[in-house]
Amino acid sequence: MLSKKIQAALAGSSAIRAMFVEGKELAASVGEENVFDFSLGNPATPAPEAVKTAMKELLDATDPLVLHGYMSNSGYEDVRSAIADNLNRRFGTNFSGRNIVMTVGAAGGINIVFKTILDPGDEVIVFAPFFGEYKNYAANFDASVVVVPPDAATFEPDLAAFAAAFTDKTKAVLVNTPNNPTGVIYSDAVMQGMARILCEKEAQYQHDIYLISDEPYRELVYDGEKENFLTKYYHNTIVGYSFSKSLSLPGERIGYIAVPDEASDSEDLLAGIEVANRTLGFVNAPSLIQKAVAACLEEKTNLDFYDKNRKDLYEGLTRLGFTCIRPQGAFYLWVKSPVLDEAEFVAEAKKYNLILVKGSAFGYGGYVRLAYCISNEKINRSLEAFAKLADVYGLGREA
Amino acid sequence: MLSKKIQAALAGSSAIRAMFVEGKELAASVGEENVFDFSLGNPATPAPEAVKTAMKELLDATDPLVLHGYMSNSGYEDVRSAIADNLNRRFGTNFSGRNIVMTVGAAGGINIVFKTILDPGDEVIVFAPFFGEYKNYAANFDASVVVVPPDAATFEPDLAAFAAAFTDKTKAVLVNTPNNPTGVIYSDAVMQGMARILCEKEAQYQHDIYLISDEPYRELVYDGEKENFLTKYYHNTIVGYSFSKSLSLPGERIGYIAVPDEASDSEDLLAGIEVANRTLGFVNAPSLIQKAVAACLEEKTNLDFYDKNRKDLYEGLTRLGFTCIRPQGAFYLWVKSPVLDEAEFVAEAKKYNLILVKGSAFGYGGYVRLAYCISNEKINRSLEAFAKLADVYGLGREA
Numbered sequence: 001m002l003s004k005k006i007q008a009a010l011a012g013s014s015a016i017r018a019m020f021v022e023g024k025e026l027a028a029s030v031g032e033e034n035v036f037d038f039s040l041g042n043p044a045t046p047a048p049e050a051v052k053t054a055m056k057e058l059l060d061a062t063d064p065l066v067l068h069g070y071m072s073n074s075g076y077e078d079v080r081s082a083i084a085d086n087l088n089r090r091f092g093t094n095f096s097g098r099n100i101v102m103t104v105g106a107a108g109g110i111n112i113v114f115k116t117i118l119d120p121g122d123e124v125i126v127f128a129p130f131f132g133e134y135k136n137y138a139a140n141f142d143a144s145v146v147v148v149p150p151d152a153a154t155f156e157p158d159l160a161a162f163a164a165a166f167t168d169k170t171k172a173v174l175v176n177t178p179n180n181p182t183g184v185i186y187s188d189a190v191m192q193g194m195a196r197i198l199c200e201k202e203a204q205y206q207h208d209i210y211l212i213s214d215e216p217y218r219e220l221v222y223d224g225e226k227e228n229f230l231t232k233y234y235h236n237t238i239v240g241y242s243f244s245k246s247l248s249l250p251g252e253r254i255g256y257i258a259v260p261d262e263a264s265d266s267e268d269l270l271a272g273i274e275v276a277n278r279t280l281g282f283v284n285a286p287s288l289i290q291k292a293v294a295a296c297l298e299e300k301t302n303l304d305f306y307d308k309n310r311k312d313l314y315e316g317l318t319r320l321g322f323t324c325i326r327p328q329g330a331f332y333l334w335v336k337s338p339v340l341d342e343a344e345f346v347a348e349a350k351k352y353n354l355i356l357v358k359g360s361a362f363g364y365g366g367y368v369r370l371a372y373c374i375s376n377e378k379i380n381r382s383l384e385a386f387a388k389l390a391d392v393y394g395l396g397r398e399a
Numbered sequence: 400m401l402s403k404k405i406q407a408a409l410a411g412s413s414a415i416r417a418m419f420v421e422g423k424e425l426a427a428s429v430g431e432e433n434v435f436d437f438s439l440g441n442p443a444t445p446a447p448e449a450v451k452t453a454m455k456e457l458l459d460a461t462d463p464l465v466l467h468g469y470m471s472n473s474g475y476e477d478v479r480s481a482i483a484d485n486l487n488r489r490f491g492t493n494f495s496g497r498n499i500v501m502t503v504g505a506a507g508g509i510n511i512v513f514k515t516i517l518d519p520g521d522e523v524i525v526f527a528p529f530f531g532e533y534k535n536y537a538a539n540f541d542a543s544v545v546v547v548p549p550d551a552a553t554f555e556p557d558l559a560a561f562a563a564a565f566t567d568k569t570k571a572v573l574v575n576t577p578n579n580p581t582g583v584i585y586s587d588a589v590m591q592g593m594a595r596i597l598c599e600k601e602a603q604y605q606h607d608i609y610l611i612s613d614e615p616y617r618e619l620v621y622d623g624e625k626e627n628f629l630t631k632y633y634h635n636t637i638v639g640y641s642f643s644k645s646l647s648l649p650g651e652r653i654g655y656i657a658v659p660d661e662a663s664d665s666e667d668l669l670a671g672i673e674v675a676n677r678t679l680g681f682v683n684a685p686s687l688i689q690k691a692v693a694a695c696l697e698e699k700t701n702l703d704f705y706d707k708n709r710k711d712l713y714e715g716l717t718r719l720g721f722t723c724i725r726p727q728g729a730f731y732l733w734v735k736s737p738v739l740d741e742a743e744f745v746a747e748a749k750k751y752n753l754i755l756v757k758g759s760a761f762g763y764g765g766y767v768r769l770a771y772c773i774s775n776e777k778i779n780r781s782l783e784a785f786a787k788l789a790d791v792y793g794l795g796r797e798a
Contacts, residue, residue: 001570001607001664003518003540006671009678017472046463055687056455064445068648073416104503104652104681111680115539119402136678140514141402171400208400249467251686253503265400272405279408279535281510282503286685287650288454 009136015361016040016132019346023355030353036382037355037374041180041331043248044373045302051247054295058288067288073278074270075102075256075285079294083256086297091229099260101273102285105253106216106242108277110174111137113212113238113257115280116272118143122171124212127157129334129362129369131180131214146170147363155182155325155334159193166201172210173198175230178217181362181369182334183310183327185225195234208236208264216242216255217330219300222307225328235262238269243293245331248301254289306331309372309379316383321395333370334359338393342368348392352385408535414760415439415531418745422754429752435781436754436773440579440730442647443772444701450646453694457687467686472677473669474501474655474684478693482655485696490628498659500672501684504652505615505641507676509573510536512611512637512656514679515671517542521570523611526556528733528761528768530579530613542570546762554581554724554733558592565600571609572597574629577616580761580768581733582709582726584624594633607635607663615641615654616729618699621706624727634661637668642692644730647700653688705730708771708778715782720794732769733758737792741767747791751784 002010016039023037058067074080080097087093103109118124120142126134128147138145148162157175175194177186186194194211202209213230218241221227231237242255259269277284313333317324323336335356337345342358342365349356349368359367372379401409415438422436457466473479479496486492502508517523519541525533527546537544547561574593576585585593593610601608612629617640620626630636641654658668676683712732716723722735734755736744741757741764748755748767758766771778 001516001609002667002671003514003516005518006515006675009674010670014677040469042469044464047467051467052458052463055458059451059454064451064647065443068446068450068650070439070441070649104685107680107682109680115402116405117400117402119404133678137680140679210400248463250469251467251683253682253685268401271409272401275408276405278413279532280539280679281506281508281536282681283506283652284650286503286652286688289685289687 005139014132016357019355019357022350026350026353026355035353035355036378036385038370038372039355039357040373041371042373043245043250043301044375045248045305047248048296048299048301050296050299051249051292054292055288058291058295062291067291069287071284071287073274073284075100076287076290079290082294082297087229087258090227091232093229093231093260095258095260098270099258101257101259101270101277102290103240103255103257103277104282104285105244105255106214106240107133108253108282109240109242109255109257110212110214111140112273112276112280112282113240114138114141114143115276116269117171117210121169123167123169125162125165125170125173127175129155129181129359129364129367131176132361132363134174143171150364155179155184156186156190157194159190159197162194163197166205168205170201170205170209172212174212174214176214177228178220178329180217180330181332181359182325183330183332184325185221185228185328191230191233198234198236202236210263211237213237213239215239216245219246220303220306220331221329222303222310223328231258231260231262236264238263246301247293247296247299249289249293252286252289254285254293305376306372308376309374312376312379313370313372316380317386320383320386320390322386322390331372333372335368335370337366337368338395340366342366349389352389354382354385354389404538413531415756418754418756421749425749425752425754434752434754435777435784437769437771438754438756439772440770441772442644442649442700443774444647444704446647447695447698447700449695449698450648450691453691454687457690457694461690466690470683470686472683473673474499475686475689478689481693481696486628486657489626490631492628492630492659494657494659497669498657500656500658500669500676501689502639502654502656502676503681503684504643505613505639505654506532507652507681508639508641508654508656509611509613510539511672511675511679511681512639513537513540513542514675515668516570516609520568522566522568524561524564524569524572526574528554528580528758528763528766530575531760531762533573545569549763554578554583555585555589556593558589558596561593562596565604567604569600569604569608571611573611573613575613576627577619577728579616579729580731580756580758581724582729582731583724584620584627584727590629590632597633597635601635609662610636612636612638614638615644618645619702619705619730620728621702621709622727630657630659630661635663637662645700646692646695646698648688648692651685651688653684653692704775705771707775708773711775711778712769712771715779716785719782719785719789721785721789730770730772732771734767734769736765736767737794739765741765748788751788753781753784753788
């Protein structure tokens, strides 16, 4: 009696979650300390102490009818204003509270935007490799994703392929930088090129095409890379944000959508987003945590924690002879499989208690993703297991 | 550039929210203390102190990586077990944690269940008057609602009309008792009759038909009425619950789905519900509040507060000559409009600063809904305004 869509979703269920379960099973048999589980992008450094302080203060000082009560479906006015001000200060934008809609994480946000703009048969362009759930989100509204391959050297979008991917059904382009699963940050040149092509295609097809920026990793940047905010490149940009990674709150499901005034029909879009938030069953983003994140907009997660893991893992695996894309952001390392079928590599790695996720889960085979959201001690211990794995494939070691 | 569905939703936007906005506008011009806003079912008595205590203790004592982190998409194991145990103790059910899925409120829960079982063209039977959002929730999955009229004297379902409403497209029946908007509790006899008809229809059409029980008002019962749990009537019952009303936490978006083992394909249903929770973008119910409600399962909202409002309003309006359905649960009073077109009555009432919601918003014209979620002082002051309104229609006053 399951719906056809859910039957299909069950059949092709999340490869990330599947590897996470395999990791847990392995841990039960060989001991958790002996399993190197790189499967899940689950923040591994705790929320800043300020989050706890803010929540306790809110609980003590705020009328519970306000703190736990209904508000506008778009969120508390004061929270939306605080976020607008913070973005304006950091990125030179010109938002007021009405440009911001609080959402149940970025996943909730993207679904609401999709519901607002997608009709059955519409197409959303995505860039491989990409977060596999995008496909399910589009399918929720009987739309589909059109996959653009990357430049195989840099893993930035291939702009020629991008330009060729448009049809008159293209309603949106979904971009994610810093990127899951590669850790790559799209360069200014690529973003400008993307914007130029979008403008050309809007003119060619004579209708709006929205760029949706999925930004959960916005603040997770390294090596002096600057935080970026994509509305500056293209007028029709809608931003979906989550505090899951930046404040280590993935379980709390809190994020927002930002729709700039420059976007076509921005008033209508915001009205539609508010209704979609309600009718999809979110109703509003959870209340207390809305106010807590508003009090912590200047806080940051422990970037040094991820940065150390990043360097140790990238340098360690490179030294062992693995081909890795140097990650500039997020908390993922993208590693080339030594054999064509990366599922074989994932299975071999598991023999050494290394839990990886195959690239085909992100629409791009031949690579694997490592989420370096584990302790640094384990990262360094895992290198011994990777050394044995390198030997299996005869990879050359440097001195 | 809005999707067709969102354009339609915007055109027929929530009459409840619209009246709420009208009330706010009126308050701005005549002063909030002079407006009697019966529009919104927003709990008016604060969350029990135990919720605050539990949250502060959780913040102090729980590893933030656990308290704010990802868990299974179905929720924390300990929370699900605690809810199962609580239900078993109160209702003699036989749940374990695996029968429970934590959701973003009951609205999120119903959408997830709908996504799990509904294919395009399917039908869901609902009983007028009903919460208008049910229509939107079904439309999310290209299904439709089939409306069964009530027994016009009791506002319980008309079982003969119910039996006649089935087609081979009927996949589910959605029931809400205590009822929004009438406050009526469906009797044992009606529920037994409904179950008997459901069994007959399953046999007739040779496929499962699920009874979905939307239970946000389960604990809001008066006059010695007992809390009810509908799985006892019919094998294929799925319960959607929310803590919004029982613990005055509507902004926090926390509830659950319960799928009993007796339901057909219960394993598949639970697997589908877990995937639907993820792919619709909820991912999981908010984390801290999951643990907080699990610590407060024995707590109750201040029922006396609502009960006093209920009695004063019901008795006051009846005395003024209005025809009211005596509410046994929830926090709504269902009042017959003195004129056929209740929109006219709603407009007239507004002249006396009384904000009501028209019954047609609930699929049943000729009546209005009053949410008595305001202070008792205001309830009693509103009776003077209602007296003037009664005079307009020449309603007889008793001494």
